[in-house]
Amino acid sequence: MPEKFTKPYDHKATEGAIYQKWEESGYFNPDNLPGERKEPFSIVLPPPNVTGTLHMGHAAMLAVEDILIRFERMRGKKTLWIPGTDSAAIATQSKVEDILYKTEKKTRHDVGREDLLKRIDAFTDESKSTIVNQLRRMGSSLDWSRYTYTMDEKRYKAVMEAFVRMYNAGLIYRGNRIVNWDPKLQTTVSDDEIEYKEQTDSFYHFQYGPFVIGTVRPETKFGDKYVVMHPNDARYKEYAHGQQIDLEWINGPITATIIKDEAVDMEFGSGVMTITPAHSLVDFEIAKRHGLDIETVIDERGILLPIAGEFAGQHIKKARPAIVEKLQKKGLIVKTDEKYVHNIATNSRGGGIIEPQIKRQWFVAVNKEFERDGRFVTLKQMMREALENKKISITPDHFEKIYYHWINNLRDWCISRQIWFGHRIPVWYKTELGSDMEAIHFKEDTLTEKLGLTDEKAFDRFSTDLLEKSGWKDKNILWGSIRNGTIQLYIGYINVLKQKGLLDDNWINQNRINKSQREAEMHVGEKPPADIGWYQDPDTLDTWFSSGLWTFSTLGWPEETQDLRTFHPTSVLETGYDILFFWVARMILMSGFLLNDVPFKRVYLHGLVRDAQGRKMSKSLGNIIDPLDMIEKYGADAVRLSLIVGAAPGNDIKLSEDRVRGYKHFANKIWNITRFILDASEAAPVGKILPEDQSVIDETKQAVQEATTHIEKFRLDLAVDTLYQFVWSRFADVILEESKPLLRGDDAQRASSRSAALTQALTIILAALHPFMPFVTEEIWSSLPGKKDLLMVEAWPAK
RNA sequence: GGGCGAUUAGCUCAGUUGGUAGAGCAACUCUUUUACACAGAGAAGGUCACAGGUUCGAGUCCUGUAUCGCCCACCA
Numbered sequence A: 001m002p003e004k005f006t007k008p009y010d011h012k013a014t015e016g017a018i019y020q021k022w023e024e025s026g027y028f029n030p031d032n033l034p035g036e037r038k039e040p041f042s043i044v045l046p047p048p049n050v051t052g053t054l055h056m057g058h059a060a061m062l063a064v065e066d067i068l069i070r071f072e073r074m075r076g077k078k079t080l081w082i083p084g085t086d087s088a089a090i091a092t093q094s095k096v097e098d099i100l101y102k103t104e105k106k107t108r109h110d111v112g113r114e115d116l117l118k119r120i121d122a123f124t125d126e127s128k129s130t131i132v133n134q135l136r137r138m139g140s141s142l143d144w145s146r147y148t149y150t151m152d153e154k155r156y157k158a159v160m161e162a163f164v165r166m167y168n169a170g171l172i173y174r175g176n177r178i179v180n181w182d183p184k185l186q187t188t189v190s191d192d193e194i195e196y197k198e199q200t201d202s203f204y205h206f207q208y209g210p211f212v213i214g215t216v217r218p219e220t221k222f223g224d225k226y227v228v229m230h231p232n233d234a235r236y237k238e239y240a241h242g243q244q245i246d247l248e249w250i251n252g253p254i255t256a257t258i259i260k261d262e263a264v265d266m267e268f269g270s271g272v273m274t275i276t277p278a279h280s281l282v283d284f285e286i287a288k289r290h291g292l293d294i295e296t297v298i299d300e301r302g303i304l305l306p307i308a309g310e311f312a313g314q315h316i317k318k319a320r321p322a323i324v325e326k327l328q329k330k331g332l333i334v335k336t337d338e339k340y341v342h343n344i345a346t347n348s349r350g351g352g353i354i355e356p357q358i359k360r361q362w363f364v365a366v367n368k369e370f371e372r373d374g375r376f377v378t379l380k381q382m383m384r385e386a387l388e389n390k391k392i393s394i395t396p397d398h399f400e401k402i403y404y405h406w407i408n409n410l411r412d413w414c415i416s417r418q419i420w421f422g423h424r425i426p427v428w429y430k431t432e433l434g435s436d437m438e439a440i441h442f443k444e445d446t447l448t449e450k451l452g453l454t455d456e457k458a459f460d461r462f463s464t465d466l467l468e469k470s471g472w473k474d475k476n477i478l479w480g481s482i483r484n485g486t487i488q489l490y491i492g493y494i495n496v497l498k499q500k501g502l503l504d505d506n507w508i509n510q511n512r513i514n515k516s517q518r519e520a521e522m523h524v525g526e527k528p529p530a531d532i533g534w535y536q537d538p539d540t541l542d543t544w545f546s547s548g549l550w551t552f553s554t555l556g557w558p559e560e561t562q563d564l565r566t567f568h569p570t571s572v573l574e575t576g577y578d579i580l581f582f583w584v585a586r587m588i589l590m591s592g593f594l595l596n597d598v599p600f601k602r603v604y605l606h607g608l609v610r611d612a613q614g615r616k617m618s619k620s621l622g623n624i625i626d627p628l629d630m631i632e633k634y635g636a637d638a639v640r641l642s643l644i645v646g647a648a649p650g651n652d653i654k655l656s657e658d659r660v661r662g663y664k665h666f667a668n669k670i671w672n673i674t675r676f677i678l679d680a681s682e683a684a685p686v687g688k689i690l691p692e693d694q695s696v697i698d699e700t701k702q703a704v705q706e707a708t709t710h711i712e713k714f715r716l717d718l719a720v721d722t723l724y725q726f727v728w729s730r731f732a733d734v735i736l737e738e739s740k741p742l743l744r745g746d747d748a749q750r751a752s753s754r755s756a757a758l759t760q761a762l763t764i765i766l767a768a769l770h771p772f773m774p775f776v777t778e779e780i781w782s783s784l785p786g787k788k789d790l791l792m793v794e795a796w797p798a799k
Numbered sequence B: 001g002g003g004c005g006a007u008u009a010g011c012u013c014a015g016u017u018g019g020u021a022g023a024g025c026a027a028c029u030c031u032u033u034u035a036c037a038c039a040g041a042g043a044a045g046g047u048c049a050c051a052g053g054u055u056c057g058a059g060u061c062c063u064g065u066a067u068c069g070c071c072c073a074c075c076a
Helices: A011-025 A056-074 A089-104 A113-137 A153-168 A218-223 A281-290 A306-311 A316-329 A379-388 A398-408 A444-450 A456-470 A491-499 A505-511 A543-547 A562-567 A577-595 A627-634 A636-644 A657-683 A691-712 A716-744 A748-769 A774-783
Strands: A040-044 A078-082 A172-182 A187-189 A194-208 A211-215 A226-229 A244-249 A252-260 A272-274 A333-347 A355-364 A370-372 A375-377 A393-395 A427-430 A438-443 A481-483 A486-490 A512-517 A521-524 A570-576 A600-606
Touching: A011 A113, A011 A627, A011 A636, A011 A774, A040 A056, A040 A562, A056 A078, A056 A113, A056 A570, A056 A600, A056 A627, A056 A636, A056 A691, A078 A562, A089 A113, A113 A627, A153 A172, A153 A521, A153 A543, A153 A577, A172 A333, A194 A218, A194 A316, A211 A218, A211 A272, A218 A306, A218 A316, A226 A281, A281 A355, A306 A316, A316 A333, A375 A379, A379 A398, A379 A577, A393 A398, A398 A577, A438 A444, A438 A505, A444 A486, A444 A505, A486 A491, A491 A505, A505 A512, A543 A577, A570 A577, A577 A600, A627 A636, A627 A657, A636 A657, A636 A716, A636 A774, A657 A716, A657 A748, A657 A774, A691 A716, A691 A748, A716 A748, A748 A774
Parallel strands: A040 A078, A040 A570, A226 A252, A393 A600, A570 A600
Antiparallel strands: A172 A187, A172 A355, A194 A211, A194 A333, A226 A272, A244 A252, A370 A375, A427 A521, A438 A486, A438 A512, A481 A486
C-alpha cells in the first residue's frame, strides 16, 4: 500500500499535480479523447470578467458545469467546454480610469482614446492570468487550447459581421429616441441595466395657472408648456383638448396647451400634470402621441440649457433649491411634502443617477418583421418560439414564464455606448466635418474673443496645437467650421476646451446659438470605403451585443468551422438566473437571426451564493467567503460539494465555512475506505467473486444508477446526496463492518471473494464520484493496482 | 400596481404520480490497542405557516389568509 494512505488525505499535496496530469493528457480537448466518440456534448463557460477574481458565484458555476462535462465525458461523449474571459467594457474602463486619476491625476480625455485603450489592454493582459489560474484551481476541465477573449481578433470580426448582417436586414437602425443617459459615466445604458433605488425627496405642489401640479424635479419644469389630464376626469371637463391658457410660470408668463391623455392617473395628486418629454419616457410617449414639441432642458452633464433663463449653465443639483426659492417668492408653491418616498433610476454598473435624454443612438429593432424560411417574423417572435417549440427548455421551468413576460415587455434595444473600450460600431461617416456628431453653434466674434483669437488662421494653429497635446489623431473631430459668422464646434472639441479650462459650461450656455446634428453620408462595414475622409462612429457596442454571439463566435463563426458544425447548438447553458435577460435571451436572439438556430438546447439556472444568513456576499457587509481561501483550507473537492449539495436548481445557496469543512471530511472518508480495502486485498489476495458477495457490487451499482437518473434530470444535489448516503452510511458503516470478520476469517476463498468484491465496488464508487470530486478520486485511482489511464476518461459505471 | 417563488427538526434543505415525515450540520450519551476521532454506536428532536375544502387517506391537489423573498412596471 502506498505510504500516503497511512496519513489523512492531503489536498494541498495533491490537487496541483493532478490538474497538471489532466492538462498534460490533452483530454480536455475533445479531439484527443480515446475511443470513437460520435455524440458531441458542449458547454460554453459564461466568461468571467478578465480583470476580476474568482468569487463563490463563479465557483458554483464551475462546479456544476465541470460535473456535467466530466459526467458526459465518462459516458463516451465528445465533450467540449470552452473557456473564455469577458472584457466587461464599462466596468473595466472605469477601473482603468480610476487608476489613471489616482496615479496621474488625469482623465481619459487628457490621454485620448488610443492611449487609454493601450492602458486598458495592458491592464487586462496583466490581470488575465489571475482569473485563468483561479479557474484551474477549481479543477475545471476546460479546453484551454480553445481559449477565447471577447476582445480578441476573431471575436471582434464576429461582432462586426453580426452588426453588418443585422443592419443589412434592417434590424439595426439609428434613431433619435429617449434613452437612459448616465451623466456620471457619460454613456447610455440599456433598460435592463437600470436599478431602481428608493430615495426620499421633497415633493412640491405648484400653482400652474388654474391647476396644481406636483413634482420632485422642479429643475425640469422650464420647458413645460403642456398640461395633461385624463379625458374622463369630471373635475376638468370644462377644459378642452388643445385649449390654450395663459399663466405665470418660473421665468415669466407663458401659454400652456391642454392635452387630454389616458396615461394620466386621476387618483394621483390633482390628476393634472405637466410634461417634460425630453427627460421622461412616459412624457416622451405622450408627446409623440399628440405631436407635441420636445425641448431639451438639461444637457449631458446635468447642466441647465438656455431655456432655463437665469438658471442656464447651473448644474441641476445646485439649481433646484434656487428654483424652489424663486417659485416660493412668486407665491406659486401650494405645499411641499418633505418626506416623499419614490424610486429613482440608477446605473447598476456603478454609474450615476439616470437622466433620460433624447439622443441619436443605434438600436436593434425587436418588433420589425423580416423574412425567414418563407414567412415574416420579428426577433421577438423568434425568441418566443424557441421556447414554445421546445427547442430550448429552461430548468427550473418556472423561469420560462418569467422569460415570456420579459419578451412581451421588450422594447427596441439601444446598443450604442459612449465609452471607448469595446467593439467599435462598424459605421463610417463622411461630411465636410468628418462626422455627424452633435455640434454647438456660436457667434464667431464671441468665440474668437473668448479664446483671444483674431482670425481663422490663428484658430487653426490653436487647434492644431491642441490636437497634438491631446493625442487625438483625427483632426476632423477637433475642428469645427466657420460660415456666415457662425462657428460650429463638435461636442468632443468643446469637451477638450473645457478640460483645458478655456471654456466653461456657464459661458457655453450663455453664448450658444443652437445645437445641430448633421446628416452624413454613411457606410456600414468593418472597413471604410477606399477614398479618404471617412470617420468611424466613435461609439462602442453594448457589451451584451457581443455576448449574444458567444456560443458560436467562440466556435469560429462567421467561418464555417468544423467546431461550429460539431458543437453548435451547445448542449447546456448554465448560468445564474440574474443574467437570464441580459445574456440568455440575447443569445437566443442573435443565434436565431444569424444562424437560424437556437444557441443551446437546455438552460440550467443556478441560484446565487449567499452567506449563512441568506444575505448577499458583499465587501461592505464583510461576509465574503473567498473560494480560494476555502480551496486552500479544505480542498477544491470540498468546495465543489458544498456548492452542489442542497442547491436545487434556481434556489439560492446558503454557504458557510462549516459546510465546506463537512465535505472535506467526506474526501477523507473515501481516502480511508481505500486504505481499508487496499489493506484487505493485500492480506487476502483478490480472487473470484462468489455469488454471496455479488450483492456488494449490485448494491453499489444500484446507487450509482439512481444518481445517474438524478444527473440526467439536472438534480445534481440529489445525485451527490444519494452517493454520499450510500458511501458513508451504507458502504462504510455497514458493508465494510460486515466484511471485517469475513476478511479475517478462516475461509480464505470467501476472504478473497469479499476482497475482490470490495475492490470492484470501490472502482465503481470512485468513478461515480469523480465528476463531483475529481481530485481525490483521481488521486486514489492512480494508486490502485493495474490502472493505466486516467479516471477522467474511465467509462461511467451505469447506463 | 402586476408576476413568480418560499414557509417541513435548533440551522441549511430534500420529499418524484396523494399512501404512517428524511438527510447534512449543530447539540446529547457512550466508545479510543478498531480503515478513518476529519471516526463509530445510540438516543433525542416535527400541529409539515394558518384556516377551510376534495379524498378511504393530503407535506403533496384546490380556495383563502399571513409572513418572507425575488422579478417586472412605476405616479407627474
